Amino acid sequence: MLLSRPPSDAHIAGEQHAADAHLSSALPLHESDGDAVSPASIDRLMHAFMGRLTSSISPSSLALAYIDWASHLAQAPGKWGQLAEKAMRKTGRLQLYAARASVGKATERCIEPLPHDRRFNDPAWQRWPYNVIHQSFLLHQQWWHNATTGIGGVSPHHQNMVSFVSRQLLDMMSPVNFIATNPEVLETTIEEGGQNFVRGAATLLEDWERAVGGKPPAGTEAFQPGKQLAVTRGQVVYRNRLMELIQYTPATPEVLAEPILIVPAWIMKYYVLDLSPANSLVKYLVERGHTVFMISWHNPTAKDRDMGMDDYLHSGVLEALNAVQTIVPERPVNAVGYCLGGTLVSIMAAYFAQREDSRLNSMTLFAAQTDFTEAGELRLFIDDSQLNFLDDIMWDQGYLDNRQMAGAFQLLRSHDLIWSRIINQYLMGRPAPMNDLMAWNADATRMPYRMQSEYLRSLFLNNDLYAGRYKVRGRPVALSDIDLPIFVVATESDHVAPWRSVYKINVIVDADLTFLLTNGGHNAGIVSEPGHEGRHFRVSRWLHGDKYVDPDRWFLGTPAVEGSWWPVWADWLASNSEGWVAPPAMGAADKGYPPLGPAPGSYVLER
Template sequence: MCNYKRRRKNDPGEDGLSSEREDARQNGSGAAGFDPKLIEPYIVKDPETLAVNVARAMENLGKAASTWLGPRERGEIVDPVSEPMTELVKTMSKVTEYWMADPKRTLEAQTHLMASVFAMWSRTLSRFSGSASDQPPEPPIKDKRFADEDWQRNPFFDFLRQAYVILSDWAEKLVNEAEGLDEHTRHKAAFYVRQITAALSPTNFVVTNPQLYRETVASHGANLVKGMQMLAEDIAAGRGELRLRHTDTSKFAVGENMAVTPGKVIAQSDICEVIQYEPSTETVLKRPLLIVPPWINKFYILDLNPQKSFIKWCVSQGHTVFVISWVNPDERHADKGWESYIHEGIDFALDTVEKATGEQEVNAIGYCVGGTLLAAALALHAQQDDNRIASVTFFTTQVDFTYAGDLKVFVDEAQIGGLEERMRQTGYLDGSKMAAAFNMLRASELIWPYFVNSYLKGQDPMPFDLLYWNSDSTRMAAANHSFYLRNCYLNNNLSEGRMQLAGKTLSLKDVTIPVYNLATREDHIAPAKSVFVGSALFGGPVEYVLSGSGHIAGVVNPPDKEKYQYWTNGTPVGSYEDWAANARETAGSWWPHWHAWIEAHNSERVPARKPGGGALNAISDAPGTYVLARV
């Protein structure tokens, strides 16, 4: 025994410990590669207070559960839980069937997983023993969810992180390499796997997230008490549905510090208000500008505040700006389809512009699905000899849905049929459903970080105008939404020349006016490639422009911010990849480039026009009343 102790002190001995590692052990720093001091922030110092706060948190969680269950027990909310779960199980079972059908494939999948797990386990043991210092350092973690340094520094959390990455990659590999799947099923399976892995990330749980664990210990669980209280409040705010808080909504009010560009509502139909904005220049372009926003969201994304407002900027450049503000539909609008939205929306607005200005030619802008509707309206106008729109600009607009991205996951005959059945009961699709679908496209950025910060950290969100607008969702009229899903996402009828409106079969080749087609490079809703492919469908000249950032930030990018960039490369021919590879990059906003394009087609100016002119009286001040209706 004495000899054993002497050998341990003076030489490496059979366990291979160097004298340096033994000195480190005696000095209290443990094996090289792991410092016991790293455990200190995770040790509970006041278990009694922690236990009390956990009990209070559970009480608040019970209140949240009661708030969620109440309207369901009363029959006010009927959750078709079985349908999405059935879709998920059915899709994933096809992947499982492929790998389980052949014992050789099953062994191959298991072997790949176990080899990765054993390699990770070996690295972890090396860290605990101190021998990991001989290995090259790991590259920096690029995933923002694992930004805390203890995800690499602490062996326990490092093990969890590596295990999660291995399992996530393995699950994606099973989907990608499963043979015999049609493309739609593979697309759905890959999407569902991303949703599952995003939800099961160790960053989403208190005991597996180092930052959450430390904060819980440091606050004795007070963060969980507040977080569960916030959860109950958010379910109550959603009247039984979880309305995930992304921002401090108390700091914003439409018409007070958002959507404040001066203007007047000068016309109103059953489905829209038409706003004309006050001029800020002595002369204006002869052609007025009509903006057709999406009805899936509210128009004031283009008028968030004076610093970010595209509308205000257009006014300052000498445009006479008109904007359609869509109604937030309810059961009265159940039968309002695309014909109604064209005749009572776009055509009604064109009539209003002509009455207010006397002009029969306008420049038009369509944003997202508003642009898709506008493209269909232009094809219809071409057959009706309606030439009032002289040029058109599309913001992140798809007219071909071949490469429409992850939203296609939700579109097939079975899912649309189920959705239509639910819409028949109310006459509309609740806005929260579409908002949830959009958030799921980027769940790791738009769902789980806010879930963690609000309900596990107990942190109040920061005020952010863009996220306030994002939460201000709208309903979709049943006929409108059904027509959109079937004719665009499901059957691609507009692209294929099969869409029928007002007794006409539409062809985008009939649209021969100049087109400015803006896409954004990181768009998850209208992918840049999808927008590019759609450019070839028009019968006139198309200027395709690619902006940096995504569906919103790539559009709402004022020049004075000097953010992002845009790319140009002439006519969009060939493949998107080749066009992008040879495109010319320009720093900053695309807004001045667009304005120069407008003026290149007609730069004639006239004296500034007041809202309504001499023909129409103001109904109300901008932003009107339709935009104020909240879900």
């Protein structure tokens, strides 16, 4: 098979200059009006200082949302009456329930928790007075949801923000979070004579010391990359300032002809796909006869503040692709992207389609969005006010710190990631044992200022990629041009890339597309090795010209299959291969890609 050659260096340089001019116009400028310190710089420094106190959330954005909600509520007497009627009705129901429950009579509960709310599942919550306490809380929570939604004239973004913040405030006041109103904590305290508080205090002190000292959580010492994790054999075969490229050692006498290039998100360390040997996707692929390459991203510092999306595409994915096709010549590549890496792979595939470049054999996306209009509650943190505030924080630091990102992600699942952790570790004295996925999750990375600003504005806020406005080397690219076999994996409980958002690639791409929805979240759903208990998935295939099916109808009409989705994807890769060949050499020293050292390399160890 003859493959298109990459453009010449001179041609790239000309296009790169135009692209840089376009990209820089989207970023805030470092203003200077002749003064030693410009007024704009003072403003930005103040915002950066405020951001350290507000977990990077813009007070102005939040204030605008509440003003919008409050001003429209003030002009809605009908809504007042509805809320008053609901309050009286709920009060009456609660009083009747409390009266019957106080004398031990069986009575139907006033309200059931939402399906995902497991806080009150323990039988202790059904005894007096805790049954009345938790029912009162749930009724208040429902009333406030009604009070913050369904008000005419409030923008959807502001309504969602007010509802979300109100829910977070209510969750802080949940009876689960207080010793006196949590029967599980009280029972444990009586049974253990208060030793749970002793253990909890010791855990709290250790966690505080580690947080202040910038150390990872306790237990991560037993899960180190290159020792217990990321131990699949391989070699770093290329390195530049942005990434290392790892080639994994073949494990079979013959391999499938087309190599795999995996592009992980740079918000995470790559080894989520090469965790312990028992749940390593890389190991699984190698043992199935695939030649696997993986990008390991550099962890940016303030010196990398000007690295942008264009750098991640050209110095990252395209240079890695050139290396792969030099080591495995004349073979198209199966490109795989995870999260942000999947969005970048989509950009690359659209760019290649525009140029009629045939270097890709297929495209696989793991929990990756191409349309950002339904990106879930993460969009609550994305508007012009919030991004201006965040820009100023990153302008001061040169990057977005992993701790600043972690706060936003934890708020999306505060039940599981904040309050239940506090209760179990500090009140019950039962810290969760560390595992490989938890250790990896604590090993986060930073995001360079320019890239994060471009990504949030161009993709998240303006949705330029899906709308056909996103430019590569000065020219807009269109996802609709992609004509490759595509495999898309989404996860049911994903709060970062909600599955209905991922599903929307069906609307714009008219190609041979397989869509698979697995249970689990953004990370746990992808790390779904065969034999993992409780796993199931749904999968369908659409061919060129097939009619669109909306996501809800597709979900209801597609049966769940028990087990891991990995074998389904591996079989799909094999079905798109030309067959088996001898394994390639490790690197290509005579062509400028010598082995530089064993996997996992050095970039993954950067803190």
